[in-house]
Amino acid sequence: MDKFTTLTGVAAPMPLVNIDTDMIIPKQFLKTIKRSGLGVNLFDEMRYDRQGNEIPDFVLNQPAYRDAKILVAGDNFGCGSSREHAPWALADFGIRCVISTSFADIFFNNCFKNGILPIVLPQEEVDKLMDDAARGANAVVTVDLENQTITGPDGGTISFDVEPFRKHCLLNGLDDIGLTLQHSASIDAFEAAYETRAPWV
Secondary structure (H helix, E strand, O other): OOOOOEEEEEEEEEOOOOOEHHHHOOHHHOOOOOOOOOHHHOOHHHHEOOOOOEOOOOHHHOHHHOOOOEEEEOOOEOEOOOOOHHHHHHHHHOOOEEEEOOEOHHHHHHHHHOOOEEEEOOHHHHHHHHHHHOOHHHOEEEEEOOOOEEEOOOOOEEEOOOOHHHHHHHHOOOOHHHHHHOOHHHHHHHHHHHHHHOOOO
């Protein structure tokens, strides 16, 4: 998993509330077990018409937001089914941070496991960032995980909270497998001892 330290990029505004995981990545794209290749289908039913043509009004189809790295979203982002493909699709598109007033619990947890930082802020601060994001290509925002700050286009700073263990994992690029491998020496020692005690297993 890539480390998350400081992220600077364009923030895209998506003020819709209750964006569920089927809107993030529709069910027909869940056949793969690969984490790559899903970005093209992120928000598929909002990005494309039935003929597969881009819908110009959709925010990520607009030139200013095609390379957005941050998403400023409405309340209850990531609700619905618990598909891990949703953060996979966001990350594959290039979104490394989602800011909202609230997230569905499973989606929130899955973000941390896939190198995405979900930030919960009060409504008035999300509204301010939503206004900043509406500036298009000038909506450059910096998220500093170490210092837990968001710096807007005008230089204003907002602080955010993040649980220390989750922060540690993101800063060091540790998913569940990475955390386990930190104990590889102990695991190897246990397996060697166990093989000696029970060679028939």
